[in-house]
Amino acid sequence: MSKAHVSDAVIRRLPMYYRHLKELEKAGVERISSRELGERMNLTASQIRQDINCFGGFGQQGYGYRVPELRWHIGEILGLEKQYDVIIVGAGNIGRAVANYDGFRKEGFFVRAVFDVSPSLIGVDVHGIPVQAMDKLDAWLTEHNADIAVLSVPASQAQATADRLAQAGIKAIWNFAPVDLHLPEDVVSNHVHLSDSLHILTYRMNEEALFREIEEKARMNGQEQD
Amino acid sequence: MSKAHVSDAVIRRLPMYYRHLKELEKAGVERISSRELGERMNLTASQIRQDINCFGGFGQQGYGYRVPELRWHIGEILGLEKQYDVIIVGAGNIGRAVANYDGFRKEGFFVRAVFDVSPSLIGVDVHGIPVQAMDKLDAWLTEHNADIAVLSVPASQAQATADRLAQAGIKAIWNFAPVDLHLPEDVVSNHVHLSDSLHILTYRMNEEALFREIEEKARMNGQEQD
DNA sequence: TAGATTGTTAATCGATTAACAATC
DNA sequence: TAGATTGTTAATCGATTAACAATC
Numbered sequence: 001m002s003k004a005h006v007s008d009a010v011i012r013r014l015p016m017y018y019r020h021l022k023e024l025e026k027a028g029v030e031r032i033s034s035r036e037l038g039e040r041m042n043l044t045a046s047q048i049r050q051d052i053n054c055f056g057g058f059g060q061q062g063y064g065y066r067v068p069e070l071r072w073h074i075g076e077i078l079g080l081e082k083q084y085d086v087i088i089v090g091a092g093n094i095g096r097a098v099a100n101y102d103g104f105r106k107e108g109f110f111v112r113a114v115f116d117v118s119p120s121l122i123g124v125d126v127h128g129i130p131v132q133a134m135d136k137l138d139a140w141l142t143e144h145n146a147d148i149a150v151l152s153v154p155a156s157q158a159q160a161t162a163d164r165l166a167q168a169g170i171k172a173i174w175n176f177a178p179v180d181l182h183l184p185e186d187v188v189s190n191h192v193h194l195s196d197s198l199h200i201l202t203y204r205m206n207e208e209a210l211f212r213e214i215e216e217k218a219r220m221n222g223q224e225q226d
Numbered sequence: 227m228s229k230a231h232v233s234d235a236v237i238r239r240l241p242m243y244y245r246h247l248k249e250l251e252k253a254g255v256e257r258i259s260s261r262e263l264g265e266r267m268n269l270t271a272s273q274i275r276q277d278i279n280c281f282g283g284f285g286q287q288g289y290g291y292r293v294p295e296l297r298w299h300i301g302e303i304l305g306l307e308k309q310y311d312v313i314i315v316g317a318g319n320i321g322r323a324v325a326n327y328d329g330f331r332k333e334g335f336f337v338r339a340v341f342d343v344s345p346s347l348i349g350v351d352v353h354g355i356p357v358q359a360m361d362k363l364d365a366w367l368t369e370h371n372a373d374i375a376v377l378s379v380p381a382s383q384a385q386a387t388a389d390r391l392a393q394a395g396i397k398a399i400w401n402f403a404p405v406d407l408h409l410p411e412d413v414v415s416n417h418v419h420l421s422d423s424l425h426i427l428t429y430r431m432n433e434e435a436l437f438r439e440i441e442e443k444a445r446m447n448g449q450e451q452d
Numbered sequence: 453t454a455g456a457t458t459g460t461t462a463a464t465c466g467a468t469t470a471a472c473a474a475t476c
Numbered sequence: 477t478a479g480a481t482t483g484t485t486a487a488t489c490g491a492t493t494a495a496c497a498a499t500c
Contacts, residue, residue: 006433007490007491009490009491010491011426011429011430012426014425014426015419015422015423015425015426016406018425019404019422033457034458035457041406042406044494045457045493046492046493046494046495047493049457049458049459049460050460050492050493052459053459053460055436056443057458057459059457059458060458060500061456061457061458061498061499061500062455062456062458063458063500064456064457065458077429077436078428078429078432079425079431079432080428082432084428093322093323093324093326093327093328096319097319097320097322097323098420100319101320102319103421107421147431148427148428148431171431172427172428172430172431174423174424178245180242180267180268188427189427189430190424190426191423192418192420193241194324194327194418195329196238196241196242197241197400197416197417197418198400199240199241199304199305199306200237200238200240200416201414201415202304202308202310202374202398203237203240203303203304203305204398204414204415204416205305205373205374205397205414206303206304206308207232210281210302210303217282233467235468259480259481259482260481260482261481270469270470271469271481272468272469272470272471273467273468273469275482276467276468276469276484279483279484283482283483285481285482285483286475286481287474287475287476287483288475288476288479288480288481289476289480289481289482290480
């Protein structure tokens with residue numbers, strides 16, 4: 001059966017399932033059991049069956065899962081059978097990189113407009129589209145459709161720009177600014193905090209030494225008190 | 227007291243603490259209680275105190291936390307008081323965007339070399355550094371130091387390139403390829419899976435409709451069986 | 453049919469929240 | 477001192493894992 005609401009832990013794993021199933025399908029694998037998929041993905045068979053059954057029973061007892069069928073189902077769950085009109089708001093390094101990202105168009109995401117405040121960028125060609133002045137944003141949105149806005153403006157402008165996008169009717173924001181956005185209930189967002197990710201990497205680089213130090217300190221405090 | 231090992235849930239929140247404390251410090255806030263910080267970050271006061279106490283007691287009873295001190299401590303925990311030599315492996319859209327990312331240098335990350343296989347990119351200037359042929363990677367690493375490798379090659383090359391980096395002595399990989407890397411125990415990594423993040427966004431866009439459909443289907447199956 | 457593997461319920465484990473004594 | 481807020485232990489909640497009946 002399916003649950004009324006799915007936990008974030010499960011949702012975060014869905015794209016991973018999709019990636020692995022796509023690979024398996026490409027490799028011509030017809031069927032897979034939860035045990036085999038678990039070994040491949042470093043998850044337990046139990047967890048995989050629980051995750052999948054949030055959305056319905058796509059398997060077959062005694063057989064396992066048909067790879068192409070399961071991939072298709074998860075693609076549908078992720079909304080990947082649809083196409084999306086995308087605008088890029090902020091044409092800096094990241095905005096341009098996203099606009100030019102290859103897989104993007106292949107997966108049904110179409111960049112329809114690019115906006116930036118910087119006069120030096122206006123008119124510049126990004127992915128075959130001339131950058132428009134940020135002033136034109138609201139007018140453009142009244143005349144064209146956009147399903148997703150890529151928010152790649154500086155942190156200081158992020159919340160104000162997000163408010164403006166929500167005001168103009170945008171229902172989904174892919175946020176690259178290092179800021180936690182506050183949005184109306186009917187606007188969804190997901191963030192890619194590059195610096196957060198980098199900081200987790202440096203944490204892991206230093207974790208061992210950090211705890212050696214903390215223990216050392218604790219030991220010395222202990223001695224002092226003796 | 228401090229724990230010998232810290233859960234991923236806590237580690238993921240550390241950069242968020244750092245970001246908010248930096249903002250508070252910039253705004254001139256001297257002290258903050260776990261309750262106030264919790265309100266700001268949408269966490270419970272309890273969770274904040276638990277998280278912080280994984281690393282030691284940085285607060286003061288009856289007073290709260292000194293913002294600059296706590297920010298400094300968390301920066302140290304994240305390894306941000308250090309400087310890092312970085313190489314970019316793969317000079318496509320993402321590799322170049324990362325190399326040019328402003329905050330990067332400001333935070334103590336220095337791009338020392340950029341590599342790519344594509345002949346058309348070799349010699350091209352990225353962030354003031356000429357792109358080198360991938361062939362030169364191993365020789366370069368025997369002569370220079372690099373703490374972190376940014377892995378921004380196509381998915382198909384990612385694991386092989388990561389193996390090569392580990393072989394050459396790299397101890398940390400920031401992975402942008404949509405692949406789950408398998409690495410030796412002493413090599414840490416963290417990934418930024420852009421497409422995964424985008425797919426979570428489209429999931430959220432479609433979640434409501436998805437469950438309406440699932441319920442509809444369940445209702446119809448129920449009728450059939452009656 | 454026998455064997456395999458799912459879907460699902462129950463048990464366990466870990467993370468979050470609540471409570472409160474310690475103490476500034 | 478009284479009030480406030482931490483550090484830490486205990487209770488709760490939710491996610492993961494185990495178990496097993498259903499069934500292909």
